[in-house]
Amino acid sequence: MLTVEENEFLTQTGADTAMGQYFRRFWQPVALSEELPERDGPPKKVTVMGEKLVLFRDTEGRVGLLDRRCPHRGADLFFGRNEECGLRCVYHGWKFDVEGKAVDLANVPPGVRMQKEMRVLSYPTQEAGEIIWAYMGPPAEELTQIEIPKLPDFEFIHMEPAKRFVTKQLMECNWAQAMEGDLDGAHFSFLHVPAPSIKSSHHPFAPVDEKRLNWIRNDPIPNFEILEHEVGFVVGWERDADGESYWRMTQFSLPAAGTGPSTMPGETYYGFSLVPIDDISCWMYCYAWNPDRNLGNEEREKLATVGHGIIAEVDENYIPVRNRSNDYMIDREVQKNTTFTGVKGLAEQDIMIQQSQGRIVDRTRETLTQTDGCV
Template identity: 40%
Template sequence: MLTKEDNELLTQTGPGTPMGDLFRRFWMPVLLTEELPTPDCDPVRIRILSEDLVAFKDTDGNVGVIDNYCPHRRASMFFGRNEECGLRCVYHGWKFDINGDCVDMPSEPAESNFKDKVKITAYPAREYGSCIWVYMGPTELQPALPEFEWARVPDANRVVTRFIQHSNFMQATEGEIDSSHVSFLHSAFDLSIDYHRDMRTGDEKNDRNSVLSYKFGAPQLTVKETNYGFTYGSRRGPEDGNYYWRVTQWMLPMFSLIPGPAWPRGGRGWVPVDDEHIITYQYSYNAERPLTDAERARAIDLMELEHVKYALKDGKIIDTYRSVRAPENDYLIDRKMQRTQNYTGIPFGRHQDFAMTDSMGSISDRTKEHLGTSDTAIIAARRIILKTARDLQEGVEPYAASHPEVFHIRALDIVSSEGDFVKLLEADDQKTLADV
């Protein structure tokens, strides 16, 4: 459990909060590149770290991310006209470029220099790894983009989806590093079928590792702190003299890599919209070859997404994707399936996760938890991110933010006779370093 004060420190990412300051040291994905497909295309509304913003692509193809509210009298720039290298507010015509400079102010006399004194907040933005990324921190500390393997492979080797979830970033993150829930939440009653992957497609082949994961419900966890966050080994077994190891990474401030027995592999990042919503970026990639059409379609179709204008709790609208399985329809739970096939009555793993982490309330009350040995990684993540946020308030910059090469890492999913986590990582043929 956490104290009320630590829970607030952990979960609040708005302007001026310690955790918000920490997030603002890192580049974050804020859109898919396909959402700003061409120069002068339609602007898109987003909210990031409780700041309402508008993203647009200018005539030269450069991406701008600016304040949603026009600095004149606060009309939304979403309704702006995207024209000749700037977004023009349609209320009185003030026009801003991607740097936030006011380049035209037709409502003032021609001889006025008022426009030179007015700026709109603008954040640096880049296209990278099928996403549009933004940096919202101090200009003098702007780092290079993080060198994730998934972002650096050719576009054809990768698929990224994004979708809204109805909770704070941290409880979704905690679900990701919670290896023991795989044996329960994502399991099925018939172990000969890998329901986590196959329940709806039915035609994929079963894999032994997933079955082992369901069979051994109490994995032994070892956490190794690193300069990017931590890596942890989840050991199940032994069976026939071998252990089933899943080696997962949690990377500051909120990215993961998920082990899998074969390509494609992936992970997720949870970008705070505000303290009660997140957009999850889910990446899947093959480092060795382009994804097939079937692999790409599967990653998208399983999520059951629709593109929506979504009203946040305060009534403001953002443009996003969301799953049709949502809190207001109980994630389309099938109680018959729950009695006969799996614990949840929800067929796909991601939606099973949604139901659990959303159901805690948008900000989980961690003063009322009872953590066990299976929560070792979650306890470590909280300790590390709280310390990193506190250190930043004392002037210690987060190492990972300015060292993009620390993200050259891979998750691991193997069966091995090695029972020691550190030795497993040292073994020559089991490198978790991505050679990219």
């Protein structure tokens, strides 16, 4: 349980907040590369930790992330012209490059000092793993060499494109409860299992990947251990496995990234990064990868169309098809006879329950138990 003040400290990520300043010390995903498919193409609005920004790919393929307000009269640069290595405001023609430097002040006389000094707020970007990353913290000249952050060294980034799949999905809740939900291994014994009317059917010689569902289902009070490391921690959940131990391992990396529970040999891995849009919503960037093989056409098509694992089925705007506005398309007959929730999709089940807690969960009203220790 947290106090109101502690909850606000955790959940608020504006530029003037402690958590917001901490998040800004890391490279953050701000868009998928596929959202800027062409040079000199349409700019894209993005909101990151409450900051309203505009993203564009210039003539040379470089990506710029700028404050949406033109420093001249405050017009929105989203409506600007993306042309000849810069974004030009359509109000009075001021043009800025990907680093925020004014390269043409069309209505300012030549020789005026403003021509050399005018800038718009900009943030450095990098592209890696089919994701556009941005660093929104203090500029490099204000930091010591050891403080300058590096891009996260996630395994999926180093995979060939054929071995990975990258997407994102909107979360209509604060980043912290989405993170907690993904680290909480105890809920698997309920949220993601078949309906109680469906009895266990595995036999003693069934393969492990069939048995594990029953191990999860039959042991709702798992033990857990946390091993801290320099960039986060690993949490392991131990359940009885027909007299042995079945461990499910999940990674957490600062400030808000993790992996899905550990897989069986040969299976595809899943990971995610949570990035606050504001204090009541966030983007969940999801990545699936397999270091041993290419993702087959059928697997890739499944991820792209109906989702799988932590990846939800989303529309063209990356909004989950089953969402708050339609009660996640819950089917009460399915809930009665087939699955514990009646909501289709593991990811959607997580999204449903995390968002049902409210945009920002009131942690003063929680009643925590032994298995909530990880949270």
